[in-house]
Amino acid sequence: MIAGRRLAAAIPLVVFLGFAAAVGNNLYREAQDGYSPTALPSALIGAIHPPLALPRLEEGLSALSEDVIKDSVTVVNVFASWCVPCRQEHPLLMRLSSDARVKVVGINYKDDAKDATAFLQSEGNPYAAVGTDRSGRQSIEWGVYGVPETFVLDKAGRIVFKHVGPLDQRAIANELQPLIEQLSATGNP
DSSP states (O other): OHHHHHHHHHHHHHHHHHHHHHHHHHHHHHHHHOOOTTOOOOTTTTSBOOOOEEOBSSTTSOOEEHHHHTTSEEEEEEEOTTOHHHHHHHHHHHHHTTOTTEEEEEEEESOOHHHHHHHHHHHOOOOSOEEEESSSHHHHHTTOOSSSEEEEEOTTSBEEEEEESOOOHHHIIIIIHHHHHHHHHHSOO
């Protein structure tokens, strides 16, 4: 009876140690191998992007279409006004949009048009065009798991990079900027 109680008392400790080992393993992999949980594989890498024909978010903004991104290195950002991480990455997108080598466009995901418009008016609009995806169907074609997600397209319209989660200064400096530089110079990854 006493051995059973000791065994039952040890279960939370064993569970905690298992959880701590898993967290420690991920931290070790990130530090040693550059592992990143935001680097989810995408079957679309290297493929031409899904069709872009999204209605404009509001009058005065360009609709998101093939013509907007034609022959340019493009960053496609999937965002929503209700998304807290989208708000966190927004100042970085504002800075990125000032880079003449790249065109930043947005897909507004399952959002109310009034809320999204108010968000862009309040925080600034980094997008050359914003398409609205109220149903989420277009985003599913892109393989979007949730918001925010960011894709980089080469000048031919191939998806060459996908970032899941909010962009941060490290992702911009270590991943996006070198890729934009390379694609701008050659047109290919």
